[in-house]
Amino acid sequence: MRDYDEITAFLGEWGPYQKIIFFLLSLSVFPNGFCGINMVFVGDIPEHRCLIPGNLNLSEAWMNRTIPLEQDKDKLQYSKCRRYRLDVIRNLSEIFPDPDSVNISEVGQEPCLDGWVYSKEQYISTIVSEWDLVCDNGWKGPFSTSVYFIGVLAGSFIAGQLADRFGRKKVMFLTLALQTVFGIIQIFSPNWEIFCTFNFLVGLGSISNYMVAVVLGSELVGKSVRIIYATIGIGTFYAAGYMYLPFVAYFIRSWEILILTLSLHGFLYIPLWWFIPESPRWLLIKGRVQEAEEIIRQAAKKNDVTAPVMLFSDLELQDMKAKSNQSQAVMHLFTTSNIRTTTILNIIIWMVLATGYFGLSLNVPNLHGDDYLNCFLMGVIEVPAAIAAYIFLQRFPRRFSLSGILFLGGVVLLLIQIIPSNLSVLATVLMMIGKFTAACGFLIVYVYGTELYPTVVRSMGVGLSSTASRAATIISPYIFYLGLYHEFLPFIVLGCLMVLSAILTMILPETFKIPLKDTIDQMEKIKRFNCKRKHKDHPYQGETTRENNMVITKREDM
Structure with a gap:
């Protein structure tokens, strides 16, 4: 047929x-480019501090001393979740007009019992300021x-x-x-x-x-x-x-x-x-x-x-x-050896790509600039990734394209740990390259995954792989909690996973210049290694050699 x-x-x-x-x-x-990612702004946390009720009749000097200072990395800033006990502050203000004459640090602290005040400098409102999604x-x-x-x-x-x-x-x-x-x-x-x-x-x-x-x-x-x-x-x-x-x-x-x-x-x-x-x-x-x-x-x-x-x-x-x-169900993705192996490998590779892509997207340094510009740059990097994916898929076999980009991303992430602390810009560049490889890999794997599955289960196969990648998306932020134990451990884990996936990709069958399959039976005939006896009616005719009593046919369209 x-x-x-x-x-x-x-x-x-x-x-x-x-x-x-x-x-x-x-x-x-x-719309997929901004749907979900809009939480960067919708769920952003504005600057905030405890609300001090106006009915206390405190002077401006005392109002400025109601919030304790806390050390945050290398600087002091007002606490976001604590305030001094207002009943004590009110009594002290009646006795001592000048707060500098009192040791405020000895006054007990309490949580923000009256809510919070949010800065309007960047946002009119976010869901954080709407429902007080701060502190506890x-x-x-x-x-x-x-x-x-x-x-x-x-x-x-x-x-x-x-x-x-x-x-x-x-x-x-x-x-x-x-x-x-x-x-x-x-x-x-x-x-x-x-x-x-x-x-x-x-x-x-x-x-x-x-x-x-x-x-x-x-x-x-x-x-x-x-x-x-x-x-x-x-x-x-x-x-x-x-x-x-x-x-x-x-x-x-x-x-x-x-x-x-x-x-x-x-x-x-x-x-x-x-x-x-x-x-x-x-x-x-x-x-x-x-x-x-x-x-x-x-x-x-x-x-x-x-x-x-x-x-x-x-x-x-x-x-x-x-x-x-013939009705198809998810179980048909595991019925034969070829489709079963393809499905399992796809699940692993998609999960690693999702972990790398979203993990790096959420944890790349903010480039020390404007939030809106940083978000724009995160989108810009997707364009060269798309062009690179096209060049790889157009000129090179699928396995080598995906494996190569995964290997590059893994090596780049592993190299971050050897970058001296005074070259933080170089570390940031390497992380951006890692983000680029993950974005490029995602585009390649969508094409490759579509070609791997036959028409009868194509959407189901890609859907299952995508489902696995979304599971990894949910847990990807937790990868960076490993940084609490070792600064570079998250990058070591991601780098090793990407290198492992690069190796597993080479097990998948090649689809470069091969027509899309329509049935599971057609897919089962795919050989990962093109070693077969030459047949006079075989549709692919090419140069052959005999080795160990086996004819190896070199397919001209591969």
């Missing part, structure tokens, strides 16, 4: 149809972000299965709707608990949309465009969304209005429903031949080419009908 790329070869590789699909699907991931409640701020990533984890797992069962297009727009609608509802949260609930629901749709868009685009565009779509197309629009966030946040300093403004962008994507088709590959696997044929003929019309009178032979139609009766 002919593969899908052969059947649709008459469409060409880069006609108006492919250009429209390329642009619209790349555009659909723009300080854990609630980071937990708000963790809840979002828990939603992302659940969404990645569910969306993959739904996309394989109900279609790529429906699930992509459903997840877009989730992050838009619940993002808007989120601003009406009466308390922190409700906010977290909606943050979880926003997370359900966030990265799921990204994942399904990668799969749908890879199945709609031609094989020569597939790589540039999943790297430069998807990567640059994601980076654009990332860079767009600090631009909007700079002018909008209220967390409710910021979330509302960003969420409203989702409504701009409603018209895309009538321009983005369902995947013909998926329709054919489901036995919906007439719908698939209609989409293919519409594509031919847009490209101004003539479609064959008969797209599919009778034998191909019978084969599609037989395959459409």
Whole structure:
């Protein structure tokens, strides 16, 4: 049976149809660049100190002495969580008009019983100032972000299965709707608990949309465009969304209005429903031949080419009908040796990449500059990462591309420990290179993962790998708690994990210049090492040599 790329070869590789699909699907991931990352500003902690009630009638001099000074690294600053006992301060102020005549340090301290005062210098409000997520409640701020990533984890797992069962297009727009609608509802949260609930629901749709868009685009565009779509197309629009966030946040300093403004962008994507088709590959696997044929003929019309009178032979139609009766579940990702090994290795590699990417993103030094500029630079670095991923995937085999970038990232992180303390700038540069390799690796692994799995379980396979990576995202901040025991231990752990993943990547089968598989049976025929007896009808003819009574065929398309 002919593969899908052969059947649709008459469409060409880069006609108006492919250009429209390329642009619209790349555009659909723009909100993913700021969805979730907006917690950098929404959940930021403004400068704060204990509230001192105005009914105490304290003089300005005494008011300035009500907050104790504490040592913070190399400087003294006012305590954020403690104040001197106000009943004692009030009595002393009545006796001693000048606070300098009293040893204030002997006055007992108490927590901020009347709440806090927050600086308005940078923000009008954040969720921290809204619900006093400081001091004893300080854990609630980071937990708000963790809840979002828990939603992302659940969404990645569910969306993959739904996309394989109900279609790529429906699930992509459903997840877009989730992050838009619940993002808007989120601003009406009466308390922190409700906010977290909606943050979880926003997370359900966030990265799921990204994942399904990668799969749908890879199945709609031609094989020569597939790589540039999943790297430069998807990567640059994601980076654009990332860079767009600090631009909007700079002018909008209220967390409710910021979330509302960003969420409203989702409504701009409603018209895309009538321009983005369902995947013909998926329709054919489901036995919906007439719908698939209609989409293919519409594509031919847009490209101004003539479609064959008969797209599919009778034998191909019978084969599609037989395959459409086969239901797939997550267990099918572990049924045969090839797909089982591929799934396990993918899970490990995706988890390491997620740990490195988000761990470094949350712990790279702030570059000693403006928060908005720093966030913008974090987005900028995604662009060269996307270009590098495209070059690697276009010119080099998948295994070597991914393994090489993982190995480079691991070595760079391991080198940080030997950098002298007076060269902190160099250490920062190495961490940024580590972030670059993680971002580049993520783009490569999305393409590689899409090519590794057959059509019947492609979204499910990528979804499971993405789910594993999101689990790592939740725990990645804890990697840096190891720094309490040894300053460089987090970088040693991440570096070793990335080097190990580089080695494991070489076990995966190669997919460079190989047509996408449609069934699990086709995937099982893939050999990780191309050692097989030459057959006169073998589709790949190349130079052969005989060694130990075995013919080694060198495939020309590898």
